Amino acid sequence: MASMARSLLCLSLVAVLLLVETTAPHGQAYAIDCAGKCGYRCSKSGRPKMCLRACGTCCQRCGCVPPGTSGNENVCPCYANMTTHNGRHKCP
Known part of the structure; x- marks a missing residue:
């Protein structure tokens, strides 16, 4: 028993x-602060709402956001390699 x-x-x-x-x-x-990281990442974007939406999706799927407002995508390969249906980069 x-x-x-x-x-x-x-x-x-x-x-x-x-x-x-x-x-x-x-x-x-662990969970990361996607809203905070994407807020900074998109802070200099010309289309901040679109940037935040795309970044949030990428962050949720990949669990990371590259540092800075652009570039540095080698830090998060999943984020860098995600594409839209048209084959364009999805993540800002």
């Missing part, structure tokens, strides 16, 4: 760990 309870406990723990690992963006176990 005790071994059955122990097995059930282990199985439950594995299930919870798998759930946490698969719901975090690209294996990251």
Whole structure:
């Protein structure tokens, strides 16, 4: 009886760990401040609302935003490689 309870406990723990690992963006176990990082990233944009929307989507999917207001995309390859349906860069 005790071994059955122990097995059930282990199985439950594995299930919870798998759930946490698969719901975090690209294996990251922490959340970043997308609004803050995108706010700074888009602060000099000519179209800030569009920039914030695109940056927010990219940040949520990739779990990172490159530093600065432009460039530095080598810091976050997922962010740099995301494209629109037309093949253009999605992330500002």
